[in-house]
Amino acid sequence: MKIQVVENVLKANDAIASANRQRLDAANVLAINLMSAPGSGKTTLLEKTIPAVGNDSRCAVLVGDLQTTRDAERLGQVAVDTVQINTGTGCHLSAAQVAEGLNALDLNRLAILFIENVGNMVCPAAFELGEHVKVVLLSIAEGDDKVAKYPTLFQQADVVLLTKIDLSEILEFNHDRVRDDLSRLNTRAPLIEISSKTGQGMDRWLDWLREQQHQ
Amino acid sequence: MKIQVVENVLKANDAIASANRQRLDAANVLAINLMSAPGSGKTTLLEKTIPAVGNDSRCAVLVGDLQTTRDAERLGQVAVDTVQINTGTGCHLSAAQVAEGLNALDLNRLAILFIENVGNMVCPAAFELGEHVKVVLLSIAEGDDKVAKYPTLFQQADVVLLTKIDLSEILEFNHDRVRDDLSRLNTRAPLIEISSKTGQGMDRWLDWLREQQHQ
Numbered sequence: 001m002k003i004q005v006v007e008n009v010l011k012a013n014d015a016i017a018s019a020n021r022q023r024l025d026a027a028n029v030l031a032i033n034l035m036s037a038p039g040s041g042k043t044t045l046l047e048k049t050i051p052a053v054g055n056d057s058r059c060a061v062l063v064g065d066l067q068t069t070r071d072a073e074r075l076g077q078v079a080v081d082t083v084q085i086n087t088g089t090g091c092h093l094s095a096a097q098v099a100e101g102l103n104a105l106d107l108n109r110l111a112i113l114f115i116e117n118v119g120n121m122v123c124p125a126a127f128e129l130g131e132h133v134k135v136v137l138l139s140i141a142e143g144d145d146k147v148a149k150y151p152t153l154f155q156q157a158d159v160v161l162l163t164k165i166d167l168s169e170i171l172e173f174n175h176d177r178v179r180d181d182l183s184r185l186n187t188r189a190p191l192i193e194i195s196s197k198t199g200q201g202m203d204r205w206l207d208w209l210r211e212q213q214h215q
Numbered sequence: 216m217k218i219q220v221v222e223n224v225l226k227a228n229d230a231i232a233s234a235n236r237q238r239l240d241a242a243n244v245l246a247i248n249l250m251s252a253p254g255s256g257k258t259t260l261l262e263k264t265i266p267a268v269g270n271d272s273r274c275a276v277l278v279g280d281l282q283t284t285r286d287a288e289r290l291g292q293v294a295v296d297t298v299q300i301n302t303g304t305g306c307h308l309s310a311a312q313v314a315e316g317l318n319a320l321d322l323n324r325l326a327i328l329f330i331e332n333v334g335n336m337v338c339p340a341a342f343e344l345g346e347h348v349k350v351v352l353l354s355i356a357e358g359d360d361k362v363a364k365y366p367t368l369f370q371q372a373d374v375v376l377l378t379k380i381d382l383s384e385i386l387e388f389n390h391d392r393v394r395d396d397l398s399r400l401n402t403r404a405p406l407i408e409i410s411s412k413t414g415q416g417m418d419r420w421l422d423w424l425r426e427q428q429h430q
Contacts (some may be wrong), residue, residue, distance in 0.1 A: 037253045037338050038365065039357025066337065069362050089367060091306060091337035119364070120337055121253050122281065122306035141356030141379070142254025147335070148283050150253065157386060164356070170385060 008203030013127055016095035020102060020130025027107035030213050031115060033129055036137035037146075041163040043071045044196045045137070046114055050078040052206055057213065058109060062101040063116040064093040071116065079114075081105050092123035095130055104112065121150040133158040133212055136189075140164050144174040147181035152180060157189040159208055166195040176179060218428055227266055228342055231310035235317060235345025242322035245428050246330060250368060252329040252350035252361075253334030256378040258286045259411045260352070262330055265293040267421055272428065273324060277316040277330040279308040286331065294329075296320055307338035310345055326428065336365040348427055351404075355379050359389040362396035369397060372404040381410040 006162050019181045022029045030173060042109075043063075050059045060081040063071045065159055072084035082102045087095060098115060105113070117124040136157035138146055154160065160182060175193075180193060192208065194201035239246045249257045263375075265274045270346060275296040278286045287299035298316045300308060313330060322329070332339040346392060351372035353361055356379055362369050369375065375397060377390075392406075409416035409425065 020249070036235070037334070037357075038361055064325065065364050067366055070360050072365065089337070089341065091335070118305070119252070120335060122304070122333070122335055126304065137287060139254070139352065139356065141382075142252075145283070145285050146253055148285065149280050151282055161363070167356075167382075167385070170382070 010126065017128040017130040020095055020098055021105065021132075022064055023102055024113065024130060024132070025112050027110070028132060028150050029107050029110045029113050029131075029135075031113045032133050032135055032209075032212070033111045033115045033117060033124075033131035034137065035117045035121075035124045036119065036133045037121050037139070037142055040119070040137040040139040040142065041196055042116050042119070043074055043135055045161070045163065045194070046075055046116065047078055048196045048202065049206070049209070050075075050114075052202065053104045053112065053209060057111040059112045059114060059180075060110050061096040061116060062093075062098060064097070064118045066118065068088070076117075080109065087118055091118055091120050092127050093117050093129060094127055096130045101150075105179045112175055112209075121146070121153050125153040135159050135161060137161045137163050138178070140171055140173045141168055144177045147185065151185050154189075157186060158212075159205075160186075160189050160191045161205065162191060164197075165193045165200055166198045176209055220361070224421060225341065228310045231314055232343035232345040235310055236312055236347075238317055238322065239328065239345060239347070244322050244325045246327050246328045246344075246346040247348050247349075247350055247424075247427070248330045248338045248339075248346035249352065250332045250336075251334065252336050252354070253424045254359055255334070255352040255357065256411055257331050257334070257352055257355040258289055260376070260378065260409070261290055261331065262293055263411045263414075263417065264421070264424070265290075265329075268325045268327065268424060269425065272326040274327045274329060275320050276327050276331060277308075277313060278311070281305070281333065281335045290331075291330075295324060304335055306333055307337050307342050308332050308344060309342055313344045327424075336361070336368050340368040340371055348374060350374050351376050352376045353393070355386055355388045356384055359392045362393055362400065366400050370400050370403075372401060375401075375404050375406045376416075376418075376420065377406060377408045379410060379412075380408045380415055381413045
């Protein structure tokens with residue numbers, strides 16, 4: 001019975017995700033689901049990305065957190081519109097929460113919608129939101145064993161961003177191990193090394209982002 | 216119906232957790248549940264703690280991960296016994312998984328059982344395992360906003376370890392913000408700043424640990 005209920009929850013979620021996708025497509029908005037552990041730098045990346053992605057790309061953000069509106073306050077400085085979704089004890093965003101977020105936005109004014117998921121390497125991977133692409137972040141402060149330990153998340157990635165690369169000289173981090181583990185799970189996603197602090201890798205990330213807009 | 220099922224799952228878990236606790240008490244084993252985001256340094260902390268805690272404190276570890284036995288292999292170097300529990304897609308350890316882990320251990324040989332939970336700041340907070348104390352780690356690489364963003368986890372902590380403190384000079388991290396946020400949620404748990412790399416704070420953590428053994 002428990003398993004049956006879980007299946008029903010996921011099916012209901014997928015149906016709402018499809019409806020979200022149709023709304024986004026109708027308004028010609030690219031939706032990007034960002035997933036990672038807490039503190040990998042999702043919000044900081046968006047603070048740097050949104051002003052840099054181009055004047056013709058008006059961006060909004062849906063941001064999921066258990067509590068607080070801190071991220072939305074930060075992103076409100078750079079985005080056209082920002083909606084904070086508090087999940088309470090929920091460990092991921094659901095398609096229904098995103099649908100409510102879409103209701104609060106004027107989609108016709110937007111080119112890109114970033115969906116910053118709850119900081120978590122497990123639950124968000126199970127819930128489609130209606131996004132077009134999935135971006136997975138891994139901070140080098142988290143250790144080089146995380147791709148193998150959280151395969152479900154990395155399997156789904158359309159791009160993997162290895163963040164806080166400016167800490168490379170201080171932290172022991174085996175880049176080859178991450179590349180090897182990723183190549184076994186996912187041959188599709190490029191791995192981009194990036195630092196929101198120094199700007200390293202930002203060009204490659206922005207190029208990747210612009211390519212998604214033209215697909 | 217969904218909520219009903221979730222309540223039943225939690226009740227069933229609590230019953231098994233109570234049974235685990237009785238088994239641990241009967242064998243006079245202190246059980247410690249370590250919870251944090253991925254990459255906060257739980258495994259490294261245990262690698263340093265177990266050899267240092269004292270000859271009369273024989274330690275075992277139950278370690279939860281979605282996949283891989285990497286942590287168990289590391290901890291097998293220092294612990295009397297190590298059991299890896301792979302949760303598949305599960306975002307936390309359950310009391311039933313811990314009960315199976317206890318079956319694989321000779322509890323009468325042990326003084327301390329460390330339970331290294333799945334790297335996750337949300338789900339583990341909802342599941343009692345039968346432990347005596349809860350240790351919550353926060354790496355300063357994760358950012359100073361995490362106590363406010365994940366209050367359920369920090370409310371339950373018996374001690375909070377602020378890890379990777381050796382990175383303080385490089386990373387911007389507002390220690391006062393963490394102290395203030397924690398003091399609003401939890402007046403019981405001491406906050407110990409620690410570095411498994413340099414050894415800073417290890418004495419205070421080991422003292423805290425030994426106090427738990429004598430309670």
